[in-house]
Amino acid sequence: MTKRWVLKDAADKGTVQELAATLNISPVLSSLLVQRGIKSFDDAKYFFRPTELHLHDPFLMQDMEKAINRIEQAITKNEKILIYGDYDVDGTTAVALTYSFFEKLHKNIEYYIPDRYKEGYGISTQGIDYAAANSFTLVIALDCGIKSVDKIAYANTLGVDFIICDHHLPGSELPAAIAVLDPKRADCGYPYKELSGAGIGFKLIQAWAEVHDIPFEDVAQYLDLVAISIACDIVHLTGENRVLAHLGLKKINENPCIGVKTLMEVAGRGNTYTISDVVFLLGPRINAAGRIDDAKHAVELLIACHEDAAKEKGDMINIRNTERKGHDQQITDEALSMIDNDEVMIARKSTVVFNEAWHKGVIGIVASRLTEKYYRPTVVLTRSNGHVAGSARSVLGYDLYEALCGCSDLLIQFGGHKYAAGLTMHSENVPAFIQKFEEVVGSTITDEQLVQQVSIDAEIELKDIDAKFFRILSQFAPFGPENMSPVFLTKNVYVSGNAGLVGSAHVKMFVMQPGSAAFSSIAFNQGELLPQLKPGVPFDICYSIEENVWRDQRTIQLNIKAIRIN
Template sequence: MQKRWVEQVLLYPKKVEELCKSLGISRVLARLLTNREIQSYQDAEHFFCPELEHLHDPFLMKDMDKAVSRIEEALKKNEKILIYGDYDVDGTTAVALVYSFFREFYNKLDFYIPDRYSEGYGISTEGIDYAYEHGFSLIIALDCGIKSMDKVAYANSKQIDFIIADHHNPDDALPEAIAILDPKRADCIYPFKELSGAGIGFKLIQAFAQSNSIPKDKVYCYLDLVAVSIASDIVPIVGENRVLTYYGLQKFNSNPCVGLAALIELSGNKTGFTARDLVFQIGPRINAAGRIKHARDAVFLLISRSAEEAREFSEQIDVQNSERKDFDSRITEEALAMIDESEELRHRKTTVVYKEDWHKGVIGIVASRLTEKYYRPTVVLTRSNGMVSGSARSVLGYDLYEALNQCSELFEQFGGHKYAAGLSMLEENVGAFQSRFEEIVAANIPLQLLTPELLIHEVLNLEEIDGKFFRILKRFAPFGPQNETPLFLSKGVNLLGYADVVGKDHLKMRVVQGASAAFECIGFGLAEMHSLVSKGMPFDICYSIEENVWRDRRSIQLNIKGIKMAEYSTESVN
């Protein structure tokens, strides 16, 4: 699919020269820093050299004192505590770290994960009934609960207290819980607002440890779980999240908990995991438990005490992940065929597809794949528990939540954010929703948003890429939202020798620019560009810079994201 090449605007041009001088770096690197809100030597020091001491005092978070006090009271009175969390990666890692921390010195403890299919997202009546029937008087809810007004009220009627540790946007009214930890509360002064659910759980155990003179290493040992949650939940990797991910990756790569070590073994004992690797290799396996069977299996894996126990759970989850892939592949193929066979669907500005026997656990993944293929707001629907349930995904820059909000009279329930949402409706409303959603999106989406974008961070001459440049560039990691892997544009490069098509549809070649050294390039999925680069004419490339390791030999490689004829040519292709 053709992509729009968009060059990022330089936000703070006056700060570039100052950073060049104070840091002794090139203007390209200085511009990359300023566009990441790094404007001084001190900012750069915090960015390049994150320290755990840079983490904020957890007691700056509204209600943290109340939460810690209530837990201390529960421990003193030998109350039973239930750790409750959502069924996705963020929720299960949050439950695992909080449960594991308190398990070290308290045994009247259990955890609860709602069933994706019978209970749905968030606090459930079934979960509260479980707590009541088993004598739990305190529930710590992680990665959910901020909007559970009625459920918390129900728990209160049964003399069960709630501590809510959530990171989602609250409504104006809050549940009547003992404590509500959420930096996005309007009355919360906590300096960093973008923690993951497990990040909030981490701040809770950090505060408890601080209040009870527990050594910091008893808290920091769970940073590998926090890193997995931050990467998988796609929260911004800036500020406090950058510190947590930086040290979490160190822990993950050097001494992971036995559950994560078992997942690493399943992935082929790869080393040097990045945040992106956590997203694509670790997160899906943890998620598979809740999608196919029950997410408590993921928690059992993550709280395992022995390698043997972890291996047993990881093998179960690997089977579930294989099932998830099979469902994902079959449903995606069926959805693509449904669209290809319908001229009306092909020419819409939205994609809404429905089949009653699609597996609910993977429709979100399928929605993402269809969005990637057709690049338009997408909803995938299936039948579940007598209702039609759906997962929705958007394109960059378009507010999906607002569009769905304008269809809300057709829903029984919906929620989410700008780029992803979930919904349910009566089956008789499906047709009306397809028409209404298309009408709303078609009326207000700018046409350019229906073409995927390559955001180019800097124009770069290949001769500027040397060892020092690459060493500094690597220190921009860990990469993620708001600290994306830099994309560069080099103009008028030439093919050196021949280009090859490798694998299924990948392009491999060497390029030069003027008198620069030759650079190895790989373009995944860009085999269609073979004829263009082989014409013997200059072309422009958009790429990231990475390290290629082959048989212990390390070299700089350009990962090509887009190719087009040089600007002065009359031809232009991507």
């Protein structure tokens, strides 16, 4: 696939030189820091040495005092408390940490995860009815609820109070809950706006701990769950999130809770987890519980106090993940076949595929895979609860939500954001939707947006990569949105020895320049270039630099994102 190579604007030269001298680092590393808004020694200290002292006062969040007072009242009066959360990784980790913390203080407490297929996302009428029927007078809702104006109004008629802990963008009206904790509220002065749902839950228990003189260590034991939520919900890895992720990864690698430790064991990996490992090894297994079966199993694993119980849940979740991968691969193969054998679909600027037999729990994953393959806005549809349900994904710079707004007359409901969305329609509207979506996308997307972009941080020579350079670069982690692993451009490199295939599509080789060492390199899904990668033939590469561990040997490896033969 052709990719656009875009070199980021150079940082201010004076600032770069001053910071390089202050920190005694190379101008390349200094430039990377300035690109990230780090311009002084104090900025760098915050960035490279995050500690719990960098966490913000939770009471800076609007309504935090109201929330703490209402929980205090519930515990004092022995009211029944229900911890309610979404069925994805962020929701289940948020429920697990909040439930585990308050369960130690108050035994009249339970948790509730809505059924993905029967109730859908967010606060449901069924969930409210469950609370009322079982005499719960306080519900703490996590990772959902900020737009549940009608649902909270209904709960109020039943005498069920809500505390909402959400991180999504509010609508024009806030729900009439006892407290609404959301940094994205227009009237909230909290200094950091990009917390995950579990991050909001963590701030709630942090606030309770401060009021009741509970040591921070008793709160910090849940940071592994917060790090998992941050990684898997793809929130910004800047500011307070980066502090929480750093501390949470440290806990994952040194002393994870029983549930997380079990999950690591069934995933086949011990310690030294990175954010990427969490995303690809832990997140899918937690998600699989809700996609294939019941997300409550994920919560049961994450709150487990005994290894035997955790092992039983971990093994079951691992089986569900294997089933999920089977559905994922089958549906992806079927969808690829549908597209590749249809000239009309190949020529479109959007992709919409529909099969009523596909498993609803994995169509979002399939939509992501199709977007990677064809690089255009994509919708995958299947039948669910008498209607057609879909999951949609977009490409860089294109507003998928706005495109769906242009098709709203054909939809029962839809929701999401710029790059991902869900939708529901009547089955008879599918053909019209396919046509309308293509018309909307075709008239609003640019040719440039249909070509995948590689964003390059800096151009360097291979000789610039030495032990000190890599050691400092490694401390830029944890990586994620707004703090991605830097991508470098190096021109006129050569294959050292011979390049070969790993699997069916990945190129493994050593690359070098005159005067440099030869660096082990992997180029995923670029096997079609292998015939051109011959010794003596110069080519340019875009790559990130990572550590490769093989049989306890640690080496620097270049992860090549794109290759341009000269």
